[in-house]
Amino acid sequence: MSISEEYINRITSGDKRAVSRAISVVENEDKEKIELLQALYKYTGKAYKIGITGPPGAGKSTITDCLIKNLTKKNFSIGVIAVDPTSPFTGGALLGDRVRMTDATLFENVFIRSMATRGSLGGLSKNVNDVCKILDAAGKDFIIIETVGVGQSELDIAQTADTTVVALVPESGDSVQAMKAGLMEIADIFALNKSDRQGADEIVTSLKNILHLRSPQGDNREIKVLKTIAVKNTGIEELIEEIFDHKKHLSSTGYLDIKRKEHLSNEIIEIVNLNLQKTFWDKENSEILSKNIEKIYSKETDPYTFIQSLNSNINL
Amino acid sequence: MSISEEYINRITSGDKRAVSRAISVVENEDKEKIELLQALYKYTGKAYKIGITGPPGAGKSTITDCLIKNLTKKNFSIGVIAVDPTSPFTGGALLGDRVRMTDATLFENVFIRSMATRGSLGGLSKNVNDVCKILDAAGKDFIIIETVGVGQSELDIAQTADTTVVALVPESGDSVQAMKAGLMEIADIFALNKSDRQGADEIVTSLKNILHLRSPQGDNREIKVLKTIAVKNTGIEELIEEIFDHKKHLSSTGYLDIKRKEHLSNEIIEIVNLNLQKTFWDKENSEILSKNIEKIYSKETDPYTFIQSLNSNINL
Numbered sequence: 001m002s003i004s005e006e007y008i009n010r011i012t013s014g015d016k017r018a019v020s021r022a023i024s025v026v027e028n029e030d031k032e033k034i035e036l037l038q039a040l041y042k043y044t045g046k047a048y049k050i051g052i053t054g055p056p057g058a059g060k061s062t063i064t065d066c067l068i069k070n071l072t073k074k075n076f077s078i079g080v081i082a083v084d085p086t087s088p089f090t091g092g093a094l095l096g097d098r099v100r101m102t103d104a105t106l107f108e109n110v111f112i113r114s115m116a117t118r119g120s121l122g123g124l125s126k127n128v129n130d131v132c133k134i135l136d137a138a139g140k141d142f143i144i145i146e147t148v149g150v151g152q153s154e155l156d157i158a159q160t161a162d163t164t165v166v167a168l169v170p171e172s173g174d175s176v177q178a179m180k181a182g183l184m185e186i187a188d189i190f191a192l193n194k195s196d197r198q199g200a201d202e203i204v205t206s207l208k209n210i211l212h213l214r215s216p217q218g219d220n221r222e223i224k225v226l227k228t229i230a231v232k233n234t235g236i237e238e239l240i241e242e243i244f245d246h247k248k249h250l251s252s253t254g255y256l257d258i259k260r261k262e263h264l265s266n267e268i269i270e271i272v273n274l275n276l277q278k279t280f281w282d283k284e285n286s287e288i289l290s291k292n293i294e295k296i297y298s299k300e301t302d303p304y305t306f307i308q309s310l311n312s313n314i315n316l
Numbered sequence: 317m318s319i320s321e322e323y324i325n326r327i328t329s330g331d332k333r334a335v336s337r338a339i340s341v342v343e344n345e346d347k348e349k350i351e352l353l354q355a356l357y358k359y360t361g362k363a364y365k366i367g368i369t370g371p372p373g374a375g376k377s378t379i380t381d382c383l384i385k386n387l388t389k390k391n392f393s394i395g396v397i398a399v400d401p402t403s404p405f406t407g408g409a410l411l412g413d414r415v416r417m418t419d420a421t422l423f424e425n426v427f428i429r430s431m432a433t434r435g436s437l438g439g440l441s442k443n444v445n446d447v448c449k450i451l452d453a454a455g456k457d458f459i460i461i462e463t464v465g466v467g468q469s470e471l472d473i474a475q476t477a478d479t480t481v482v483a484l485v486p487e488s489g490d491s492v493q494a495m496k497a498g499l500m501e502i503a504d505i506f507a508l509n510k511s512d513r514q515g516a517d518e519i520v521t522s523l524k525n526i527l528h529l530r531s532p533q534g535d536n537r538e539i540k541v542l543k544t545i546a547v548k549n550t551g552i553e554e555l556i557e558e559i560f561d562h563k564k565h566l567s568s569t570g571y572l573d574i575k576r577k578e579h580l581s582n583e584i585i586e587i588v589n590l591n592l593q594k595t596f597w598d599k600e601n602s603e604i605l606s607k608n609i610e611k612i613y614s615k616e617t618d619p620y621t622f623i624q625s626l627n628s629n630i631n632l
Binding site: 275280293297299303304310316 | 350353354357358361371372487573576577580581583584585587588589591592593594595596597605606609610612613615618619620621622623626627629630631632
């Protein structure tokens, strides 16, 4: 057993260095990863997970900043996972937005980690789930998961978070655009940020109208549209109250357990799927594919015949 | 053999009803799907695939409309795949934008099909690839693939298209936002649409500056930023010229083959992966999971121990 009891104790008591190392173990897919997650699993389930998502430019980082500050003032301990898309262009995560969070990191009870998405199929949410477990076991009261980019990661967040806050701005376009983006389906709360800008009231009205048409969510709760101006910390207290209210609603209706079991089930399916892929595309099969791609491309054979030659158990 | 030679002939001669039926076979995952795709595969490879992507509200549908009209005037036959996200909220694809395309469908040589994404892992691009093959075999000169929503589908398009056009609007936010969204990496051409609006020139300049910093793509070609006003058909001819130029560049450098082989390889990997998942999560394993989720949730066991009990061959 390479994971010592003492190390687990350090993590569960919230020791920052131990937590940091544990996250690295998970991110780097180190050998002891599974053993670590197994050992920590029984300490999880206490943290409440808040997802912050929305289109680029909606001020998600600033809202996250405000939530951190306001929640720490209430003596809660906070873990933050900022999901940055790795850009092959810049060769790394875009951390510009995170710089502003330096003042928040001064607080004793805040642990902030940026994670790159690396663009891999399903890889994002799996890693986010794992890091959540570590922060949860480390005793954080709240874990805020914030997506920085656009893409599947925005929608995946609802597969992890207990409460999903969708941030929009008056410039995000009309509500039909929000529907198209799939954000309407995942929102537990809307925060119309930069709400001192032109068109804010129209967006709020239009969102509310559309939400009236929407069939009720599993949790059967009215979705509120709140106005915030995160740079001025305006509306953040109301947002926190609304998050608390959603939390209370989920707990009292028993829907929190239902939601979390569903998330857990999806997480297990995802872990299995990624492993099936990894196992199948070992060195041998990958080499066979690259050796045969010319033949398939030149129509000497077709993809389906080729796939069945790889493994006759594949039932196309 | 349930697929008759006569049916294949009707598809490859571009018979609209036969093509339409073939697409339905693929979309509905009918029994004869693989046989059909196998039979059609040797007729593929001639169509040139243009991807249109970008944030919601960028006018992608209008640009697609214009491309259809202008390309049919040049006597090209066109296939169009409009990827609509299925919204659990509305219970179907959002087809509002497509209504405007009715006039385009009047043209003899245009075949338009909307596809729902259904939000399933990897399901989107696989179906798009299959429908592309049918339209390709049906003799279309160009296939335009347009994403309507935000999400992974936007980025997946570059895994299918030969030329990816990213549409932006002055309101899309500064260029850093475009980088974050991962759109910078997939663009072969930028179309700044609604370019008569305020801020257009600033966006063009800022995009060009950023593109200068970007490491060269595989095809080693300068990425142009074009201004369009699709509702007035302004700039569309220039956009088509630029697409043709990119096509010529890819062909003459041999990079078209490299790109298509890479796409084919990814497609094969994806088909295999989806099949592995489907096979693993048969009725039996799905039932075992749902029977045990309570135990895992209550920490009687942990997800990793459970997964290994499902199949000891899974190498976590």
